[in-house]
Amino acid sequence: MGKVIAVFNQKGGVGKTTTAVNLSACLALKGLRVLLMDMDPQANATSGVGIEKSQISVSLYELLIDPEADPLGAVCETEIPGLSVIPANIDLAGSEIELAGYPEREGFLKRVTELLKDHFDYMLIDCPPTLGLLSLNALTAADSVLIPIQCEYYALEGVSELIRTVELVKNSLNPHLSIQGIVLVMYDGRTNLSVQVVEEVKHFFKDKVYTSIIPRNVRLAEAPSYGLPVALYDPRSRGTEAYMDLADEFLEMEALS
Numbered sequence: 001m002g003k004v005i006a007v008f009n010q011k012g013g014v015g016k017t018t019t020a021v022n023l024s025a026c027l028a029l030k031g032l033r034v035l036l037m038d039m040d041p042q043a044n045a046t047s048g049v050g051i052e053k054s055q056i057s058v059s060l061y062e063l064l065i066d067p068e069a070d071p072l073g074a075v076c077e078t079e080i081p082g083l084s085v086i087p088a089n090i091d092l093a094g095s096e097i098e099l100a101g102y103p104e105r106e107g108f109l110k111r112v113t114e115l116l117k118d119h120f121d122y123m124l125i126d127c128p129p130t131l132g133l134l135s136l137n138a139l140t141a142a143d144s145v146l147i148p149i150q151c152e153y154y155a156l157e158g159v160s161e162l163i164r165t166v167e168l169v170k171n172s173l174n175p176h177l178s179i180q181g182i183v184l185v186m187y188d189g190r191t192n193l194s195v196q197v198v199e200e201v202k203h204f205f206k207d208k209v210y211t212s213i214i215p216r217n218v219r220l221a222e223a224p225s226y227g228l229p230v231a232l233y234d235p236r237s238r239g240t241e242a243y244m245d246l247a248d249e250f251l252e253m254e255a256l257s
Contacts, residue, residue, distance in 0.1 A: 002035070002120040003254075004113050005180050006142035010165060011158045012129035014150040015185035018220060020126035021048040022239070023146075023183075025229030026247035028083035032121040035075065038088035039109070039138050045126040046087040049078045050227035053089050061091040063112045064137070065098055071112045072119070079232060084120075096133040106173050109137035131165055139169040144180035149201055151187045151194040151213075159204060179205075181253065183246065185214040210253075212246040214239070 007020040017040065024036040038045040038060060043053055058074040063086070074086045099105045113123060124146075125138045139145065145166055149155050170177045182205045188194045202209045214220075220239035223230040230239040 002033075002117040002123050003144070004117070004123045004125065004142045005144050005146050006125045006127055006135075006138040007146045007148065008125075008127040008135065008139065009148055009158075010129060010131050010135070010162060011150075011155065014129075014155060015148045015183075015214065016129065017044045017048065017126050018224075019146070019148045019183055019185060019214070019243075020124050021045050021224075022220070022229050022231065022243040023246060023250065024122075024124050025049070025078075025080050025083055025231050026240075026243045027122060027250070028080045029231060029244075030247055030251070032082060033119070034083050035116065035120040035123040036083065036085040037109075037113075037123060037125045038085065039092070039125050039134050040088060040128040041090055041093035041134075042128075043088040043090070043092075044224065046085060046089070047227060048224045049080075049083065049085050049229060051076055051078070051085060051087045053087070056087045056089055059087050059089050059091065060112075061089065061095055064092075064095050064108045067111065071115050075116075080229065083229075092134070099133060105133060106136045106140045110141040113141045136169065136173065139166070139177060140173045142174070142177060144178045146180040146183065148183045148185050149197075151184055151197045153193060153197070156197060156200055159201070179208055181250070182209045183212075183214065184209065187213045187215045189215070210246060210249050212242060212249045214242045214246070217242070 024034045028034045062069045075084045127135045127138045217239035219234040219237035223233035
């Protein structure tokens with residue numbers, strides 16, 4: 001039965017979608033069945049794996065608002081064998097208002113993931129950078145949370161608030177929710193600040209921090225504009241190497257858990 005992992009940080013611009021897309025792709029390249037679920041109305045994860053938003057017939061929006069919709073009917077294949085995606089489009093932005101009046105509205109995505117678990121080894125949810133109903137649905141459906149943290153000062157300011165959010169969801173909506181791991185991203189070894197942020201995050205989270213650190217990399221920044229994960233866009237880049245290392249470490253920690 002597949003594991004559901006929410007890639008979440010309520011601060012924007014911290015490499016959340018980059019991590020969701022590229023970790024999903026690298027896990028698939030290692031032979032796993034992976035589903036990337038785009039829970040962000042901006043739909044950057046959707047375009048980041050080459051799915052044209054104009055060609056989407058069934059998106060995550062339809063699965064949330066229609067209990068009769070078939071989740072498998074929304075699954076789209078990508079260029080990477082083993083990597084599928086349930087896409088998003090701008091319609092998803094209206095779902096928070098549409099679902100607001102329903103009882104147990106935080107559990108709509110869980111209904112979807114439960115129907116898909118037997119078809120995939122891992123399901124990664126790319127959450128929006130806000131703590132609204134969409135993120136709450138993702139955290140309620142998830143078994144664990146993967147947290148990307150940018151190697152900059154402002155990222156540290158939100159860490160305690162982020163952990164408080166996870167604990168609130170655990171206490172009120174999803175008692176089985178755990179922290180999968182912390183991914184340090186946008187690392188620049190030439191700056192003292194990046195080094196200091198790494199030390200602070202490791203001190204705070206201890207063994208939950210992956211040793212694989214994602215550097216600032218031009219190829220990582222370019223790949224989404226071509227609708228490709230970096231492993232397809234430039235297999236030899238530092239970005240590809242870093243996410244492949246992260247996938248290896250991810251699977252090693254999974255084997256130990």
